Amino acid sequence: MKCKGAPINGKRITARLLGACASLGMIACLIAVAAAASGARQKSPLAASTAQAVDQVEAKSTYESVCAACHGLDARGSERGPNLATKPEVLQKSDQELFEILKDGRTAAGMPSFASYPAPRLASLVAYLRLLQGQRRPEALPGDPVPGKLLFYGKAKCAECHMIGGQGGFWGPDLTFYAARMNAEELRSRILHPGKDYDARRGLVEVTLANAKTLSGVVRNEDNFSLQLQTADGAFHLLSKSDISSKTYIGRSPMPSDYGSILSTAELNDLVSYLLKISGSGNLEKSKGGPEDGDED
DSSP, X not given: OOOTTHHHHHHHHHHHHHHHHHHHHHHHHHHHHHHHHHHHHHTSHHHHHHHHHHHHHHHHHHIIIIIHHHXXXXXXXXXXXXXXXXXXXXXXXXXXXXXXXXXXXXXXXXXXXXXXXXXXXXXXXXXXHHHHTTOOSOOOOSSOHXXXXXHHHXXXXXXXXXXXXXXXXXXXXXXSSGGGGOOHXXXXXXXXXXXXXXXXXXXXXXXXXXXXXXXXXXXXXXXXXXXXXXXXXXXXXXXXXXXXXXXXXXXXXXXXXXXXXXXXXXXXXXXXXXXXHHHHXXXXXXXXXXXXXXXXX
């Protein structure tokens, strides 16, 4: 005997199954959307910056508890360890090289190995050292470093007194890593206003000798009995203090203060860009040959 309601019941069952599948599909879709939203939150800039801040705090704590005893809280060294903040040999090393030094140590120099630390912890420690060195995240250069290099060795006459990568003069300080701890605005201000916050005892000195001869220059060395003076022509004069009748600090920087009128705004931006790029590049091969090389990294 056939049941007349069977086909109807079959249709009802099929409809229920389809409805259940639709509900399951909707639930799966909602789960996928929630997972995607969660992933987006994890990859958001806020989450990334928060994680980076946590890493920096941990790296700072590690440095202060493990490294500062020898290298100082500011990484500028002590009697027990070298300067890591401004020493050119350290600044030139890549992040990978610093990582390997931390991992392997320098036992001959008294530095232990930190191979027991996980790689992410060592990497964050390298990043914190870069902060102590004043190396910020790369910012957009205000100009073009290629013509800036030509200005350094040409119109601006910087190389007559300063050197970069061993190329140039030695009347003024070496500028190879001078801008490593500055941004563009700070460097521009130093160029335009060289006498601002300048220590007069480090500036020009006028020395009058017993024979009435006068010399003007920068004191390079001095003790109780002698004074070594370098004049603008690059010559060194070793003077006995018994031959010096007077010594007067002129109280200004030897650097010209008229770059605001000598260079246009665009040229100044190019010069600043060249100094910033060289100080942060760690690769001086292209700068050692002077402007005649005609190429830049």
